[in-house]
Amino acid sequence: MSLSAVDTLPSTEELAAAAKAAARHVATLDTATKNRVLERMADQVLAHEEAILEANANDLTYAREHDLSDAMTDRLRLDRPRLEKMAGALREVASFTDPVGEVSEVRRRPSGIEVGRMRIPLGVIAMIYEARPNVTSDAAGLCFKAGNAVILRGGSEAFHSNHAVAAALHAALAAEGIDPAAITLLPTTDRAAIPELLKLNEHIDLVIPRGGEGLIRFVDEHSRIPVIKHYKGVCHLFVDRAADLAIARDLAIDGKTSRPGVCNALETLLVHHDVAEDFLPGAYRALSQLGVELRGCDRTRAILSGIAAATDDDYAAEFLDLILAVRVVDDYAEARDHIVRFGSNHTEVIATNDLPTARCFTREVDASVVLVNASSRFSDGGELGLGAEIGISTTKLHAYGPMGLEALTTQKFVVMGAGETRHSLPDTD
Numbered sequence: 320m321s322l323s324a325v326d327t328l329p330s331t332e333e334l335a336a337a338a339k340a341a342a343r344h345v346a347t348l349d350t351a352t353k354n355r356v357l358e359r360m361a362d363q364v365l366a367h368e369e370a371i372l373e374a375n376a377n378d379l380t381y382a383r384e385h386d387l388s389d390a391m392t393d394r395l396r397l398d399r400p401r402l403e404k405m406a407g408a409l410r411e412v413a414s415f416t417d418p419v420g421e422v423s424e425v426r427r428r429p430s431g432i433e434v435g436r437m438r439i440p441l442g443v444i445a446m447i448y449e450a451r452p453n454v455t456s457d458a459a460g461l462c463f464k465a466g467n468a469v470i471l472r473g474g475s476e477a478f479h480s481n482h483a484v485a486a487a488l489h490a491a492l493a494a495e496g497i498d499p500a501a502i503t504l505l506p507t508t509d510r511a512a513i514p515e516l517l518k519l520n521e522h523i524d525l526v527i528p529r530g531g532e533g534l535i536r537f538v539d540e541h542s543r544i545p546v547i548k549h550y551k552g553v554c555h556l557f558v559d560r561a562a563d564l565a566i567a568r569d570l571a572i573d574g575k576t577s578r579p580g581v582c583n584a585l586e587t588l589l590v591h592h593d594v595a596e597d598f599l600p601g602a603y604r605a606l607s608q609l610g611v612e613l614r615g616c617d618r619t620r621a622i623l624s625g626i627a628a629a630t631d632d633d634y635a636a637e638f639l640d641l642i643l644a645v646r647v648v649d650d651y652a653e654a655r656d657h658i659v660r661f662g663s664n665h666t667e668v669i670a671t672n673d674l675p676t677a678r679c680f681t682r683e684v685d686a687s688v689v690l691v692n693a694s695s696r697f698s699d700g701g702e703l704g705l706g707a708e709i710g711i712s713t714t715k716l717h718a719y720g721p722m723g724l725e726a727l728t729t730q731k732f733v734v735m736g737a738g739e740t741r742h743s744l745p746d747t748d
Contacts, residue, residue, distance in 0.1 A: 331515045334503050335470060335522035338443050341500035342468035346440045350417040352495065353464055357413035359491035361406035364456060367487035368402055374483035375452065382476055387450075390580025390639045394450040395477055405453050405484075408701065409460045418725045419466045422733060431739045436730040440466030442524035444727065445516055446709075447472045447538055449530030452480035458527075459488050459502045461709045465727035468501045470523065472516060474530070475508040482506075517542040527710045527722075532637070547722065549687075549713040551637040552582030552665040554695045557654040557680070559671035560593040566692055567670035568602045571643075574668065574695040576609045580639045582711065583666050583688075583698040587634055587644045589654045595647045596622055611641045618647035634661045651676055658684055664713035666690070666698035687713055687720030 329337075364371070375397040382392045418438045425435035444467050446458045455471055462469035473481040485504040492499050505512055517526065520543040527547045528538040535548050556574055558567040574585035590598055599622045603613060613619075614629040626645075633644040634657070648654045658667055667686040671677050677691045688698040698721065700708025705723025712718040718726040 328506055331505065331512050332519055332522070334500070334505065335443065335516070335519045337498075337500040338468040338470050338503045339522045341498040341503075342440070342443050342466075344498060345463060345468055345501050346419070346442075346466040348466070348497075350419075353417065353466075354413040356491055356495050356497065357409050357460055357464060359494055360456065360460060360488050361409040361413075363487040363490045364402055364406045364409070364484065367483060367490070368399065371402065371480065371483040371487065372397060372399075374479035377479045378452075378477050385476070387476060388580075388639075391450045391476065393578075393580050395452065395480070397452060397480060401453065405456045408453075408457055411701070412460045412464050412724070415464070415724055417464065418728050430741070431737065433735040435733045435735075437733045438725070438728045439731050441727055441729055443468045443470060443522060444709075445470045445472065445523050445526045445544070447513060447516070447526065447528045447530070447534070449474040449534060450477055451529065452477045452484055454529060455481045455484040455504070456488060458709055459485075461724060461727060463501065465724050467727055469503070470516070471502070471504045472513060473504070478508055513538070514541050517544060520544045529710050547710060547712045547714060547718060549582070549663070549665055549711050551663050552584070552711075553586050553635065553637050553661055553663040554583060554666040554668070554698075555587045555589055555654075555658050555662060556585050556668045556670065556695065557589040557648075557651075557658075558591060558594060558598055559651065559654075559669060559673060559676055560591040561673035561676065562591075562594065562598075562670035563672060563692075564594060564598050564601075567598060568605060570668060570670055570692070570694050571602055572605055572609065575606065575611055575643050576641065577694075577696055579641050581696075582637070583695050584639070585643065585668075585695050586636060586638055587646065587657075587661065589657060590619075590645065590647050591651075591654070592618065592647050592649055595619070599623055599645070599647075606643065609641070611643055613643050613645050615645040616647060619645045622647075631661075637663070651679065655680070655683055658686075662686060665711065666695045668693070668695050687711065 421438045422435045427433050444462050448454045458469055488502050489499045523544050526542050526544045528535045532550045535550055539546050556570055603623050613626045614633050615626050616629055629644045664686050666688045667684045668690045669680040681689050700721035700723050708721045711721050
């Protein structure tokens with residue numbers, strides 16, 4: 320049900336102003352208080368299981384009636400194990416070192432002053448996302464631990480689920496006497512709320528969109544606020560001539576089939592021609608048994624008869640499905656150049672036992688996560704030790720790759736002196 324027509328709802332600007340006021344309070348909370356709230360949030364997510372799953376069932380009905388893709392429906396679906404994972408992520412965030420207030424890079428200057436840099440919250444973060452109701456709790460927990468308020472604008476397909484999760488989180492805030500505006504979920508499915516939100520640069524400090532490429536490009540094009548984003552995940556596995564072919568096959572299977580509808584799933588397989596005839600038939604059999612469709616270059620099709628021809632559009636595609644583009648390459652340099660042309664700066668993998676080649680790959684391939692002999696599915700904040708991630712950035716400013724707590728802070732200079740002045744010092748401006 321849309322709430323967009325309810326006249327009594329506060330405006331988007333009013334909600335953002337309230338979030339900004341709440342952010343000032345959250346920024347002053349000590350670590351023990353924040354951790355206690357996060358533990359309460361985890362408890363409340365599980366305590367509200369019945370209400371959350373009932374709301375999610377309504378959203379799944381919406382998904383069927385509106386013919387949502389299998390990938391989006393999978394992201395939308397909640398069950399007890401997924402709720403336990405959401406609660407576990409909140410507890411893990413509570414266990415992490417609080418970055419707020421950390422002082423580093425302290426140096427004494429010739430003038431006598433001591434200069435350091437202190438980590439501080441960003442302020443108010445707006446999350447605009449599709450399907451994934453787990454983002455509601457993940458984003459709220461991470462932003463809260465980093466001392467920020469968060470404004471959440473989920474998609475209409477997850478409207479009921481998001482509100483049920485937010486109700487659980489608000490119960491935790493209420494128990495500690497914390498302003499509920501610290502976690503603000505926009506109470507509308509009206510799409511006009513998004514461009515309105517993106518104009519509120521006086522109240523909001525950062526926007527993070529998570530969803531399809533169309534949503535992210537819309538946010539980037541219409542925002543007056545800095546945007547952290549990645550458009551899509553076109554992730555490659557390069558099987559080098561020095562690869563352990565059994566390991567390479569397992570990486571291809573896991574990267575493509577463990578969860579094909581996510582941004583760290585493999586989309587393209589590059590194979591060195593020296594091992595293509597040994598590697599491709601076995602990999603094809605294993606992948607085909609799991610329902611994967613292969614599309615290959617001419618050299619691939621000479622080895623695997625009957626597969627469809629791959630086009631440049633296939634090599635540029637984020638399939639989010641059981642489809643894998645394949646290309647046989649002459650050498651490492653050709654694989655690297657293919658990634659430069661078609662990659663999305665997200666995640667790239669090499670399978671090799673040759674250390675110099677691995678080093679070249681990690682230095683020369685421009686991606687936010689580069690892996691050697693490990694699945695692309697490890698490109699995830701939780702797997703990389705960040706706890707629940709707020710998103711993945713391929714923009715490089717101010718973060719690159721999966722974003723955890725530290726990426727939700729910035730730094731200010733802190734100077735300690737003993738009465739030093741500049742009037743007797745040379746002017747260096």
